[in-house]
Amino acid sequence: MNKRDFKKYVESVGDSACSSMVDVYETVENVDKVKVANAVEKVIAAVAAAKSNADVTFDKGVKAFDSLAEYSKEKKNFYRALFKKIYEDFYKDLDEAVKEFNSAVPEDVKEENKQASK
Numbered sequence: 001m002n003k004r005d006f007k008k009y010v011e012s013v014g015d016s017a018c019s020s021m022v023d024v025y026e027t028v029e030n031v032d033k034v035k036v037a038n039a040v041e042k043v044i045a046a047v048a049a050a051k052s053n054a055d056v057t058f059d060k061g062v063k064a065f066d067s068l069a070e071y072s073k074e075k076k077n078f079y080r081a082l083f084k085k086i087y088e089d090f091y092k093d094l095d096e097a098v099k100e101f102n103s104a105v106p107e108d109v110k111e112e113n114k115q116a117s118k
Contacts (some may be wrong), residue, residue: 014047035104039097046093
């Protein structure tokens, strides 16, 4: 996945999560609106951080290495590690937002959803 596709992916996941949270905010009675708003803010911040971190570049040139092959190998390893870390951080932040969101939903609504999904 290239940088552009990664950014589109992160944005899509964030949009989907925020959309679901806003739907609950607007339609569920007795939902803790402050917690839902905080969860949405966390998702937006996670998306922004992931997109910003994806703009990091490999800071060494070909001349810093003995060969073009060594440069290419190191550059590839750098980007692989970078995007793995960004991906992990993004999902860690997203999980925290979802946990806060879930704590905002009343228990009776959670039970209704469990029964409806069976």
